[in-house]
Amino acid sequence: MPTIYSEPQALRNAVRQGEFSQPTAGHAPGFLQANLMIVPQAEAFDFLLFCQRNPKPCPLIEVLSPGALEPLCAPGANIATDIPGYRVYRDGALADERTGVASLWRDDFVAFLIGCSFSFESAVAEEGIALRHVVQGRNVAMYRTNIACVPAGRFSGDMVVSMRPIKSRDVARVVEISGRFPIAHGAPVHIGNPAALGIADIARPDYGDAVAIENDEVPVFWACGVTPQWAAQKSRLSVCITHAPGKMFVTDVRG
Amino acid sequence: MPTIYSEPQALRNAVRQGEFSQPTAGHAPGFLQANLMIVPQAEAFDFLLFCQRNPKPCPLIEVLSPGALEPLCAPGANIATDIPGYRVYRDGALADERTGVASLWRDDFVAFLIGCSFSFESAVAEEGIALRHVVQGRNVAMYRTNIACVPAGRFSGDMVVSMRPIKSRDVARVVEISGRFPIAHGAPVHIGNPAALGIADIARPDYGDAVAIENDEVPVFWACGVTPQWAAQKSRLSVCITHAPGKMFVTDVRG
Numbered sequence: 084m085p086t087i088y089s090e091p092q093a094l095r096n097a098v099r100q101g102e103f104s105q106p107t108a109g110h111a112p113g114f115l116q117a118n119l120m121i122v123p124q125a126e127a128f129d130f131l132l133f134c135q136r137n138p139k140p141c142p143l144i145e146v147l148s149p150g151a152l153e154p155l156c157a158p159g160a161n162i163a164t165d166i167p168g169y170r171v172y173r174d175g176a177l178a179d180e181r182t183g184v185a186s187l188w189r190d191d192f193v194a195f196l197i198g199c200s201f202s203f204e205s206a207v208a209e210e211g212i213a214l215r216h217v218v219q220g221r222n223v224a225m226y227r228t229n230i231a232c233v234p235a236g237r238f239s240g241d242m243v244v245s246m247r248p249i250k251s252r253d254v255a256r257v258v259e260i261s262g263r264f265p266i267a268h269g270a271p272v273h274i275g276n277p278a279a280l281g282i283a284d285i286a287r288p289d290y291g292d293a294v295a296i297e298n299d300e301v302p303v304f305w306a307c308g309v310t311p312q313w314a315a316q317k318s319r320l321s322v323c324i325t326h327a328p329g330k331m332f333v334t335d336v337r338g
Numbered sequence: 339m340p341t342i343y344s345e346p347q348a349l350r351n352a353v354r355q356g357e358f359s360q361p362t363a364g365h366a367p368g369f370l371q372a373n374l375m376i377v378p379q380a381e382a383f384d385f386l387l388f389c390q391r392n393p394k395p396c397p398l399i400e401v402l403s404p405g406a407l408e409p410l411c412a413p414g415a416n417i418a419t420d421i422p423g424y425r426v427y428r429d430g431a432l433a434d435e436r437t438g439v440a441s442l443w444r445d446d447f448v449a450f451l452i453g454c455s456f457s458f459e460s461a462v463a464e465e466g467i468a469l470r471h472v473v474q475g476r477n478v479a480m481y482r483t484n485i486a487c488v489p490a491g492r493f494s495g496d497m498v499v500s501m502r503p504i505k506s507r508d509v510a511r512v513v514e515i516s517g518r519f520p521i522a523h524g525a526p527v528h529i530g531n532p533a534a535l536g537i538a539d540i541a542r543p544d545y546g547d548a549v550a551i552e553n554d555e556v557p558v559f560w561a562c563g564v565t566p567q568w569a570a571q572k573s574r575l576s577v578c579i580t581h582a583p584g585k586m587f588v589t590d591v592r593g
Binding site for chain 1: 379382383386387390391398401403410488490491
């Protein structure tokens with residue numbers, strides 16, 4: 084039986100000691116978890132502007148100052164060592180996946196912490212609405228769409244969405260509940276018609292795991308934190324570092 | 339009887355033609371009005387980060403790309419000519435006040451449009467709660483406080499607040515109503531005790547006009563869009579351009 088960490092600091096310490104390198108879902112319940120995006124300072128204005136112009140896929144929890152490693156939202160933490168997995172992209176291509184990036188750190192790196200969907204998923208579950216990928220212990224299904232993000236400097240690209248099958252009687256409640264969590268992508272961006280988003284085959288997600296949609300269910304689509312990674316790949320940054328899928332930065336912020 | 343412009347575009351055109359140079363309160367009712375802040379691109383990341391870290395005084399409506407003059411929130415507009423008054427600061431000091439800044443424009447200027455309080459004031463008035471400075475046709479009273487903003491790079495400083503006397507029976511409603519308008523500074527930051535904010539004499543505001551507080555009224559304080567101007571002065575930017583007090587940029591966005 085694996086350890087479940089209830090406190091963010093304990094989880095981060097275990098990661099830093101090399102004792103934990105698993106996905107973070109289910110750990111430190113009640114605390115905000117964050118997507119990570121690190122870009123060089125020369126690209127940081129454009130990327131911050133991209134987030135400001137696209138708040139549904141890129142809700143900012145915190146932006147660290149250039150070179151800074153310790154976020155305000157997690158005193159004592161180190162952004163380069165406390166995440167269970169990192170991905171390094173060079174010239175737009177995945178170059179490396181590793182458990183820490185301290186040895187790659189540069190004084191001009193700017194770390195962005197971007198909200199993820201765990202907060203609203205917990206709130207939905209607490210209202211008695213089960214989410215299939217959570218029940219099945221799988222990653223949520225994610226798709227590239229034809230919804231263009233508002234470009235900012237060299238950053239542009241289409242929105243990536245996550246999809247959750249919701250019983251038709253629960254769709255309105257799920258909209259209301261998720262809408263209360265703007266930092267967790269807020270209300271859905273689309274309900275019901277994958278083809279309208281340019282999704283050719285709902286059974287073949289671009290990221291994550293496929294999930295069945297039953298007869299009494301509607302596919303509901305939320306803006307997804309993978310969007311900025313996709314935009315960064317498309318814009319072929321010389322270097323950028325992200326968390327590995329499902330392995331998030333766990334903050335000390337309740338929400 | 340002066341003309342009241344009901345449409346944002348007509349007002350902006352009148353400004354551009356030199357036919358209107360008055361405060362914009364009461365014009366184009368129902369449309370968002372914005373504070374303006376223009377900084378050189380070299381300072382733009384720090385200033386954008388300052389806004390991201392201090393969303394109550396600096397709620398962003400839009401950030402234009404470097405050199406761009408036409409905002410998305412007002413197609414056809416020109417940010418350098420369509421505001422009834424501009425102030426130019428050099429090395430932290432007011433250097434000039436003028437009706438247009440086209441001749442000063444530089445390709446590296448970045449324009450920030452920041453929400454103002456007009457939207458929530460209209461909503462409060464529509465609920466039957468009169469605001470004295472509006473009734474008296476005066477500028478709202480504003481004060482520097484001891485509430486430190488979260489610094490970002492070279493930008494730091496204390497929050498500037500606006501104060502409106504509210505009848506004690508209406509205070510809770512005013513909190514609820516203004517809280518629905520995060521782009522207009524949202525809910526108050528403080529209620530009832532000027533001394534706790536470091537305000538020595540409520541009868542002597544640092545900006546705007548003093549207003550009486552009656553016996554059955556409570557002073558209610560909101561974060562104010564003058565905050566970033568104050569921070570820019572304190573940080574002694576080589577150059578920055580703002581709107582003149584009360585003379586706002588009128589957008590095409592309803593809200």
